[in-house]
Amino acid sequence: MTLELRNRGFVVNHKKVQRLMKVLGLTARIRRKRKYSSYQGEVGKKADNLIQRQFEATKPMQKCYTDVTEFAIPASSQNT
Template identity: 55%
Template structure:
């Protein structure tokens, strides 16, 4: 429709497609990050220096969310920057 000069809302197109029984089998979901409640920002102690000269000097962590068997799982490992070894992790 856009190529023919019509300007429409995507919701209108979806509604018209549904009325004509032309709904798609899979609708792509957009990525939505959740910022949560904004609190204090931690100080940048590493200043992008991700190398350590000896073990247990610098540890980092991150949280990864993935979906498995229709459930959301969260993985949070703690890594030693000296050799990339996983010190500990939590899965919930």
């Protein structure tokens, strides 16, 4: 409110504006902060299915597999 008054050419102290707003029963609309999310859609790419469920190999170390699982942990339970 004070900035808008100054932009319109009025020289007024912010405390004066607060007092006048209180007398007139005006309140500022408070915008809620958005929760931060780093997710930006599809991240990475899906690997091709090269194995086609044929898990048996004729030699050791011929086929090696891995898997990644991600899950959220509440911040309050990370007290270690």
